[in-house]
Amino acid sequence: MNAFDDPAAVARYAEAPPRLVPGFHDLQRMALLLLAERAPEDARILVLGAGGGLELKAFADARPGWRFDGVDPSAEMLQLAEATVGAHAARIRLHHGYIDAAPPGPFDGAACLLTLHFVPAPERAATLRAVHDRLKPGAAFVTAHHSIPGDDEERALWLARYAAFAASSGVPREQAETASAAIAARLPVLSPAEDEALLRDAGFRDVRLFYAGFTFRGWVSYA
Numbered sequence: 001m002n003a004f005d006d007p008a009a010v011a012r013y014a015e016a017p018p019r020l021v022p023g024f025h026d027l028q029r030m031a032l033l034l035l036a037e038r039a040p041e042d043a044r045i046l047v048l049g050a051g052g053g054l055e056l057k058a059f060a061d062a063r064p065g066w067r068f069d070g071v072d073p074s075a076e077m078l079q080l081a082e083a084t085v086g087a088h089a090a091r092i093r094l095h096h097g098y099i100d101a102a103p104p105g106p107f108d109g110a111a112c113l114l115t116l117h118f119v120p121a122p123e124r125a126a127t128l129r130a131v132h133d134r135l136k137p138g139a140a141f142v143t144a145h146h147s148i149p150g151d152d153e154e155r156a157l158w159l160a161r162y163a164a165f166a167a168s169s170g171v172p173r174e175q176a177e178t179a180s181a182a183i184a185a186r187l188p189v190l191s192p193a194e195d196e197a198l199l200r201d202a203g204f205r206d207v208r209l210f211y212a213g214f215t216f217r218g219w220v221s222y223a
Helices: 007-011 013-020 024-036 054-062 075-091 121-133 152-168 173-186 192-201
Strands: 044-048 067-072 092-096 107-113 135-146 205-213 216-222
Touching: 013 024, 013 152, 024 054, 024 107, 024 135, 024 205, 024 216, 044 054, 044 121, 054 067, 054 075, 054 107, 067 075, 075 092, 121 135, 121 192, 135 192, 152 173, 192 205, 192 216
Parallel strands: 044 067, 044 107, 067 092, 107 135
Antiparallel strands: 135 216, 205 216
16 A cells, blocks of 8 residues: 555654654745745745645635645545634645646745656656646746656665664654665655756756755745
8 A cells, every 4th residue: 555545654653754854844934935035925836746735725824815725636635624624624635646636826935845756757756847838927836846856876875874864853763764765765766967858858947046955955946
């Protein structure tokens, strides 16, 4: 069973990102600020990979005039998102599926946090083009996910650092190392250069790195 469809794993989901992602809460805050640079007070924002609802809640807490459409392929994770956003639910529409399930927009901004590393490169390229097509000209797109540079030896070093960070955050060492090995074996993780090229090929411009935390990278770019 996929972990995102496992009710027990979903129930524990909110505990994981702060323990695995360096500066997780600051990453959310930076994403919000980058979106807000160009989004109006009554903005409509697209959140891809919205299951769990963590960034939806963070964004909605900070911007009471924004409305959101959140998309995720896991029904269990969308149920968790609905519970997480609480009183903000009236401003948030949740859609079960992939990017094609999202409304056509146009949106004033979009975010995709800790999601694209699950998507193989060809599908990732199509997903990015679909996001771009749903944004207003000049709107910001903020994305962050595993993106590891170098050859096999360097990538192994960064993954060891990922495991060390998780262990230092309270994850059992064996569990952290198993997770690191699973990332290496199963996830279609690209290099930062490849990720930036995909953004540009999808039509995004002014692609700029704003975040780096061991195996994670984050970019802001514009439609």
